[in-house]
Amino acid sequence: MKKFLFSLAFVGLSLSTFAQKKFITDVALLMRKYNPMAGVDAAKKNVEKAKEYIDQAAVNPETMNDPKMFLYQGQVYFALTEIAMMDKMNGGTVDAKKVEEYAATAENAFKKVRELDVTKRKDNIQGMYDFFQLRYMTVISAGDQARNEYFKGSDAIKADKTLSEQEKVKKEQDLIIEKFSFSTQSYSMGLIYSAMQGKQDTTLEKFTLNSLHAVVTTLLDKKETEKAKSYALNV
Incomplete structure (x- = not known):
């Protein structure tokens, strides 16, 4: 019985971890579609959805210190900053304080990528540069x-x-x-x-x-x- 309960607990924990990591995967898929030059409204919708996922991953113990979480958090919040800048350039009204917060979050996230991604290949650091090069x-x-x-x-x-x-x-x-x-x-x-x-x-x-x-x-x-x-x- 104890083994059975332990197994259930283990499965539950595994599913929880999978669900949290799935948020990061979902963000990655959404950010691949991100291209405001092809339509700001569609890009904004994608990024806002991605923000919902990454915000959840950012506060979960299973993913909050994952370099990949910081990679996509940086991308999402940089994209939010970019869209706000484009709105302003087009004569729209933007919340300056919120944009500053977006930019600060993006900057901190990319800083964390550099600090935490210590593997020899530095995949997430390269992913950060690839994001900017593609943009x-x-x-x-x-x-x-x-x-x-x-x-x-x-x-x-x-x-x-x-x-x-x-x-x-x-x-x-x-x-x-x-x-x-x-x-x-x-x-x-x-x-x-x-x-x-x-x-x-x-x-x-x-x-x-x-x-x-x-x-x-x-x-x-x-x-x-x-x-x-x-x-x-x-x-």
Whole structure:
């Protein structure tokens, strides 16, 4: 009887441990889908769900000191910070205090990854850098695509004989603001991802400033001074 009860207790403990570790697995699957450049709303929904799981793993004795838990906690809270930054860039209202808390949690989590992942392969440390490198490549690609779409669209506007010169100017300005706002946002995030890997991307810095300059000068040309100031301050 005692052996039977012991077996039940052992099974119960094993299932509990499995359930807690499953939270980390669920977070990993959700974060693989994370790509705010393809749609902020969908990305936000994924991250908020991932936060529910990682918050539970962070307080459970079975997983709270696991380097992998800290790896995904860092990813989730960094993503929450990123989405808030994107909302702000797009003119939205964000809770500055909450964003600071997200950023602090992410920073502490990544610090813990470095401290705890002492295996020779350092898998979780590499996982941290892989996360930022993937995000870097994604946003750079999106920024480049936006710039290319501008040049293609600009050529089409210039070739459109049905438009007056005034209409062409307006369409050109609107296109600059749309496409270069997106590329500025993308490249700005790319600089952050580069810095998180301990790198400085001087070429990307130039692309970011050029995109920002295009948006601000176009807004000023349109006499939208306040929008130009707001945009420059929020990037």
